Amino acid sequence: MYKNKGVLRNLFIGFLGIIILIALIGTLNKIKIIEVEQISYNATLEQLWELWEFDKRKAWDSSLDWVEADGKFELGQTGLLKLKDQPPRRFEIIEFEINKLYTDRFYLPLGGKMDWQHSLEKTGNDIKIKWSVTVNGPTALMLLPIMKTILKEELPGTVEKFIKIAETK
Numbered sequence: 001m002y003k004n005k006g007v008l009r010n011l012f013i014g015f016l017g018i019i020i021l022i023a024l025i026g027t028l029n030k031i032k033i034i035e036v037e038q039i040s041y042n043a044t045l046e047q048l049w050e051l052w053e054f055d056k057r058k059a060w061d062s063s064l065d066w067v068e069a070d071g072k073f074e075l076g077q078t079g080l081l082k083l084k085d086q087p088p089r090r091f092e093i094i095e096f097e098i099n100k101l102y103t104d105r106f107y108l109p110l111g112g113k114m115d116w117q118h119s120l121e122k123t124g125n126d127i128k129i130k131w132s133v134t135v136n137g138p139t140a141l142m143l144l145p146i147m148k149t150i151l152k153e154e155l156p157g158t159v160e161k162f163i164k165i166a167e168t169k
Contacts, residue, residue: 030115031140033133034151036159040127043166045099045120048127051166052102052118054079060162063154073102081106112137114147131159 040048051060054069054077069079075096082088094115095103101119108114114135121128133151135143 030134030136031144033114033135033144033147034155035130035132036155037128037130038156038159038163039123040129040163040167041125043127043163043169045122045127047166047169048120048129048163049099050169051162054081060165061158062161063158108135108137108139108143110137110139112139112143129159129163131155 050056053073054067057067058064063083065082065084067079067081069077071077073093075093077093079091080088081091090107091104092107093102094105095101095117099120101117103115103117106114106116112135114133117130117132117134119130119132121130133147133155135147
């Protein structure tokens with residue numbers, strides 16, 4: 001009887017140690033989920049940049065239910081965004097260079113953070129558009145497979161729609 005309690009205690013401590021290690025690794029590292037790069041042949045930097053403003057996002061982001069942004073589209077802007085079948089998430093713009101790049105950070109449960117970096121790069125007559133998504137925090141490694149699967153299916157088509165709308169403006 002006492003021997004079984006010791007085994008169970010050791011299993012519990014081992015399991016708890018693994019959970020703590022996973023949380024620590026996720027917290028100390030930014031983990032890339034996905035990166036999507038596409039080229040626009042007919043849009044300007046300004047046409048593309050303008051579509052990233054939150055009040056224009058529904059035109060190209062079919063997963064968006066609604067967004068409430070506080071203030072202008074600039075460094076430090078905060079707000080609340082709700083995707084279909086998900087709870088609302090707080091966000092903040094943590095990096096911002098007009099017509100070049102911006103990063104919005106979404107705050108996830110249990111201290112997680114998901115950063116979406118959007119960038120534009122003029123390459124001759126074309127513009128390279130890149131979306132890069134990273135996550136970190138205690139639950140990052142546990143959520144990674146789910147987020148990777150969803151974003152791999154959704155994001156390339158979203159970027160294509162984004163470019164198409166910009167090119168027809």
